[in-house]
Every structure is written in C-alpha cells, then in structure tokens.
Amino acid sequence: MKALIVSGDLFEDTELLVPWYRLLEEDIVVDIASSKAGTITGKHGYTVKVKFALDEIDPSFYDLLILPGGKAPAKLRTSETLLSLVRHFFSQDKPVAAICHGPQILVSAGVLTGRKATCYKSVAEELRRVGADYRDEEVVVDGNLITARIPDDLPAFSREIMKKCRETV
Amino acid sequence: MKALIVSGDLFEDTELLVPWYRLLEEDIVVDIASSKAGTITGKHGYTVKVKFALDEIDPSFYDLLILPGGKAPAKLRTSETLLSLVRHFFSQDKPVAAICHGPQILVSAGVLTGRKATCYKSVAEELRRVGADYRDEEVVVDGNLITARIPDDLPAFSREIMKKCRETV
Numbered sequence: 141m142k143a144l145i146v147s148g149d150l151f152e153d154t155e156l157l158v159p160w161y162r163l164l165e166e167d168i169v170v171d172i173a174s175s176k177a178g179t180i181t182g183k184h185g186y187t188v189k190v191k192f193a194l195d196e197i198d199p200s201f202y203d204l205l206i207l208p209g210g211k212a213p214a215k216l217r218t219s220e221t222l223l224s225l226v227r228h229f230f231s232q233d234k235p236v237a238a239i240c241h242g243p244q245i246l247v248s249a250g251v252l253t254g255r256k257a258t259c260y261k262s263v264a265e266e267l268r269r270v271g272a273d274y275r276d277e278e279v280v281v282d283g284n285l286i287t288a289r290i291p292d293d294l295p296a297f298s299r300e301i302m303k304k305c306r307e308t309v
Numbered sequence: 310m311k312a313l314i315v316s317g318d319l320f321e322d323t324e325l326l327v328p329w330y331r332l333l334e335e336d337i338v339v340d341i342a343s344s345k346a347g348t349i350t351g352k353h354g355y356t357v358k359v360k361f362a363l364d365e366i367d368p369s370f371y372d373l374l375i376l377p378g379g380k381a382p383a384k385l386r387t388s389e390t391l392l393s394l395v396r397h398f399f400s401q402d403k404p405v406a407a408i409c410h411g412p413q414i415l416v417s418a419g420v421l422t423g424r425k426a427t428c429y430k431s432v433a434e435e436l437r438r439v440g441a442d443y444r445d446e447e448v449v450v451d452g453n454l455i456t457a458r459i460p461d462d463l464p465a466f467s468r469e470i471m472k473k474c475r476e477t478v
Binding site for chain 1: 323331333353460463471
C-alpha cells in the first residue's frame with residue numbers, strides 16, 4: 141500500500157497532517173507532492189516537506205490519493221498534470237479521499253458527475269453544477285470516493301480511509 | 310473507555326488535535342479539561358472547546374489521560390488539582406500519554422522517578438533531575454506511561470496509545 145497526498149501552500153493544516161500521521165501510524169508509505177518539490181506551508185503555519193513535483197509522479201505507483209483542503213486546491217485545480225493523475229485514480233477505481241476545498245480538484249477533473257459527495261459548504265454549488273449528488277454529511281463514501289466537509293469531520297474521514305485501505309490490501 | 314485530555318492556551322495544536330481525532334475515530338468518548346471551562350487556543354490558532362474546569366473532574370471516571378505539549382504544561386504544572394489527578398492515574402496504573410512539554414506536568418506530580426520516558430529535548434534535563442530514565446526515542450512505553458518528543462512522533466505516539474486502549478478494554 142502506497143499513498144499520495146497532493147497539496148500546496150495555504151493548505152488547511154489538520155486536513156493534511158491528520159490523514160498523513162494516520163497512515164504513518166499504520167506504517168503505510170506516504171509521498172507528498174505539489175506543483176514543485178521543496179516545502180509547503182499551511183494556513184496555520186505548519187511546514188511540510190514535498191518530495192515530488194507533480195510532473196515527477198507515476199500515478200500507477202500509488203493505491204490511494206488524498207486531497208486536503210484550504211486554499212491550495214483553488215490553485216492546484218488548474219494543473220492539467222494533476223487532473224490527469226486524478227482521472228487515472230478514478231479510471232482504475234483506486235481510492236480517492238478529498239476534504240473541504242479538496243473536491244474542487246475533482247470538479248475540475250470532471251469525475252463527479254452522478255457521484256455522491258460532500259465538501260466545504262461554499263463549494264457545494266460547484267459540485268451540484270457538475271451533476272454530483274451533494275450531501276451535507278460528515279463523510280460520504282461512494283465506491284472509491286471518500287469526501288468530507290471540515291476539520292471536525294477528520295475522525296470520520298480517517299475512519300473511512302482506513303476502512304478502504306483494509307479493503308484494498 | 311473514556312479519555313481525558315488536559316491542556317490550556319498555547320497548546321501545540323497537533324499534539325492535542327491528532328490524539329483527540331484519533332480517539333474519536335474509534336468512537337471513544339473524550340473530554341477536554343483545562344484550568345477553566347470555555348475555549349483554549351493553540352500556538353497555531355486552532356480553538357478547542359473545554360468542557361470541564363479541572364476542579365470539576367472526577368478522575369475515577371476516566372481510563373486514559375493525555376497531556377499535549379506546547380506552552381500550556383508550564384502553566385498547568387502549578388495546579389495542585391491537576392497534579393493529584395495525575396497521581397490518581399499512576400496509583401491506579403491507568404494509561405497516561407504525554408508528549409513534548411506534557412511530561413513537565415509528570416515531573417511536578419513526582420511520578421517519574423525510575424521510569425523510562427522521553428520529552429521535548431529542552432525538558433530532558435528536568436526528567437533526569439527527578440530520576441527518570443530519559444530516552445531520546447520517538448515513543449517510550451513503560452507500563453502505563455507513554456511519552457513522545459515532538460509532533461513528528463505523533464504517528465508512533467498514537468500507535469502506542471491505541472495499543473494501550475485495546476489492552477485496557
């Protein structure tokens with residue numbers, strides 16, 4: 141099992157750190173990627189090392205994709221490299237977990253039509269517009285897709301990610 | 310299983326939030342206590358609701374005590390109410406998990422003599438002075454006592470807390 145987290149500056153700190161630490165707790169290998177390698181800094185000032193630039197990533201190498209929220213997704217969603225990486229995960233039915241503003245990337249990748257999902261409330265209208273079945277629930281699981289709304293949903297988000305990991309192994 | 314987290318303003322945000330969310334993921338009831346009820350705010354700006362003032366706590370009600378780090382423990386360690394609560398946990402051999410500056414409270418409670426433990430590096434000398442067997446390791450488990458050094462140790466810290474929870478139930 142190998143997981144990939146994609147984020148950028150001004151990520152919502154807990155939405156990256158909590159799932160990352162959770163996967164490490166299980167000895168799962170986790171790589172963090174962004175538009176370029178180096179470091180990224182969250183809205184609350186936590187700094188995280190980025191191992192790979194997006195164009196260095198071979199998506200077939202990973203079993204799980206995590207998209208944290210914050211202000212990072214609004215920038216990342218314009219990356220054609222990221223959008224095709226996301227489409228790879230969906231085409232292979234591999235787990236994708238997105239929280240808060242993270243689902244904006246899924247909207248841009250065009251993978252949400254007809255899918256049950258949630259997100260930060262200000263993003264809900266975007267989801268509806270592309271034909272997603274938006275739910276105001278702490279976590280929504282639809283096949284390979286796990287979505288949540290806010291940091292307070294992280295316990296439920298982690299629970300469903302771990303459940304999916306156990307199914308995948 | 311019922312857990313108690315004791316902290317205060319200027320807590321190290323991840324050291325409170327990560328174990329809290331981890332326990333909630335397992336549907337464990339967690340109460341947060343501080344010198345007074347209301348809210349506390351971490352060094353990185355996260356705000357957490359405090360349900361109970363320390364003097365409202367019946368320690369016999371809880372199976373696990375968590376002491377996050379940051380600047381909160383330096384203030385909390387002067388609370389005789391907290392120190393006797395800590396001694397209750399040790400006298401009953403109930404799990405106590407402290408990280409970073411959290412072990413300062415254990416020093417003041419006088420429960421570390423002869424115990425293997427770790428902490429933030431600037432606190433190590435205090436541990437040695439009270440006769441603790443200080444180890445520079447990501448997590449140290451000695452009977453009921455689980456200690457760790459820094460936020461990056463949180464995956465190992467959570468792993469050992471969850472292991473202890475499973476033994477306790």
